[in-house]
Amino acid sequence: MSQYDPNRPYNALPDLPPEVDIETPAILKKCIPARVALAELKQACHRIPNQKVLINTIPVREARDSSAIENIVTTENNLFRHAAAKDAETDMATRETARYLQALMDGVHGISERRVSTSTAVTVCQIIRAIEVNIRNTPGTALRSSGSDKIIYTPPEGETILRDKLRSWETYLNQDSDVDPLIRMALAHYQFEAIHPFTDGNGRTGRILNILYLIDQGLLDIPVLYLSRYLIENRDDYYRLLLDVTARSEWEAWIIFMLSAVEQTAKHTIAKIFAIKALMDHTTDFISSVNSKIYKHELIELIFQNPICRIGYLTEAGLGTRQTVSGYLKGLCEIGVLVEEKFGREKIFLNIKLMKLLASDDNNFEPYGPSVTNDPSPN
Numbered sequence: 258m259s260q261y262d263p264n265r266p267y268n269a270l271p272d273l274p275p276e277v278d279i280e281t282p283a284i285l286k287k288c289i290p291a292r293v294a295l296a297e298l299k300q301a302c303h304r305i306p307n308q309k310v311l312i313n314t315i316p317v318r319e320a321r322d323s324s325a326i327e328n329i330v331t332t333e334n335n336l337f338r339h340a341a342a343k344d345a346e347t348d349m350a351t352r353e354t355a356r357y358l359q360a361l362m363d364g365v366h367g368i369s370e371r372r373v374s375t376s377t378a379v380t381v382c383q384i385i386r387a388i389e390v391n392i393r394n395t396p397g398t399a400l401r402s403s404g405s406d407k408i409i410y411t412p413p414e415g416e417t418i419l420r421d422k423l424r425s426w427e428t429y430l431n432q433d434s435d436v437d438p439l440i441r442m443a444l445a446h447y448q449f450e451a452i453h454p455f456t457d458g459n460g461r462t463g464r465i466l467n468i469l470y471l472i473d474q475g476l477l478d479i480p481v482l483y484l485s486r487y488l489i490e491n492r493d494d495y496y497r498l499l500l501d502v503t504a505r506s507e508w509e510a511w512i513i514f515m516l517s518a519v520e521q522t523a524k525h526t527i528a529k530i531f532a533i534k535a536l537m538d539h540t541t542d543f544i545s546s547v548n549s550k551i552y553k554h555e556l557i558e559l560i561f562q563n564p565i566c567r568i569g570y571l572t573e574a575g576l577g578t579r580q581t582v583s584g585y586l587k588g589l590c591e592i593g594v595l596v597e598e599k600f601g602r603e604k605i606f607l608n609i610k611l612m613k614l615l616a617s618d619d620n621n622f623e624p625y626g627p628s629v630t631n632d633p634s635p636n
């Protein structure tokens with residue numbers, strides 16, 4: 258029986274692995290399609306040889322959705338604007354979500370050295386919150402139900418206890434094991450949230466750690482999985498199933514939920530990658546047919562790497578002088594591929610079709626119109 262009492266710090270939280278069977282037939286059965294979908298996603302990334310196109314675009318959606326779980330609401334468009342013109346004024350939610358993105362990317366860079374560990378968690382949380390973050394050392398953190406403000410869970414208390422539990426969590430995650438890494442990710446996400454080591458930011462940090470773990474385990478090369486999309490769409494289940502593990506050791510339903518999240522979001526991300534690739538190919542064809550003078554492979558890559566582009570990105574990439582590259586961007590605006598805007602003191606250039614595609618659940622895009630030429634076709 259669980260010793261859980263919603264109003265008292267759950268210092269009896271057991272370490273991983275749970276005592277119950279975590280490889281039931283239902284779990285193992287669900288693991289297969291999740292692994293297949295993830296392997297397909299890893300493959301699909303190679304369809305676009307320039308990985309920056311994916312790295313700069315897909316995690317933005319993940320950051321948006323994961324932050325939205327905490328009611329920090331912004332849009333991809335705001336995030337792209339912010340990325341292109343950091344000095345320009347922007348709202349709190351956009352800045353906070355941009356920090357989530359930064360924490361994810363920094364986490365990816367450090368993963369081979371730091372693995373998924375307490376120190377990784379502290380760094381991630383620190384970047385998200387933009388303050389120095391420590392393991393909780395004061396009482397008073399409790400999770401409340403969104404409707405009634407009633408306490409539903411009080412995480413363990415006492416810095417030593419929290420550090421011990423984190424050490425055990427980290428050891429379990431990084432030791433050799435024949436348990437499928439997706440099952441271990443599900444266990445670890447629950448455990449991290451149940452430990453709730455920080456006063457705030459635990460959910461977002463834990464969701465970044467999920468992605469980092471998939472990379473650490475070799476299941477993904479780059480952080481492209483919209484896992485939070487599933488969690489926000491099923492937020493009530495997400496919270497209820499976490500609580501059911503604590504209250505009733507209901508591990509099976511929780512693990513299956515996380516496996517479904519991986520499967521569904523991997524499939525969704527694959528479709529998005531294919532759509533980006535199709536739009537890139539279409540844009541390439543269109544530009545080369547309408548204005549072959551501005552057609553340059555590197556230019557297309559840059560306007561897909563940066564849904565909002567700046568003159569500086571092109572000069573830095575060696576595409577020419579300011580004057581030359583301004584000419585390219587102007588040419589792309591003339592044929593409707595980019596739209597110029599003023600943002601703060603910056604001139605920015607929006608790849609509208611790409612931005613729409615990234616922000617929408619739909620993977621279709623309106624093709625560019627047929628090329629207009631004055632020469633009537635000979636036949």
Ligand SMILES: Nc1ncnc2c1ncn2[C@@H]1O[C@H](COP(=O)(O)OP(=O)(O)OP(=O)(O)O)[C@@H](O)[C@H]1O
Binds near residue numbers: 328400
């Ligand atoms: N019953 C529960 N037991 C353990 N963890 C829970 C429970 N219910 C929710 N959680 C986790 O706690 C997180 C909220 O904690 P916290 O406010 O510290 O994180 P956050 O990142 O600021 O918020 P959010 O996750 O809402 O974005 C939830 O996202 C979820 O991951």
Ligand SMILES: [Mg+2]
Binds near residue numbers: 327457458459
């Ligand atoms: Mg919070």
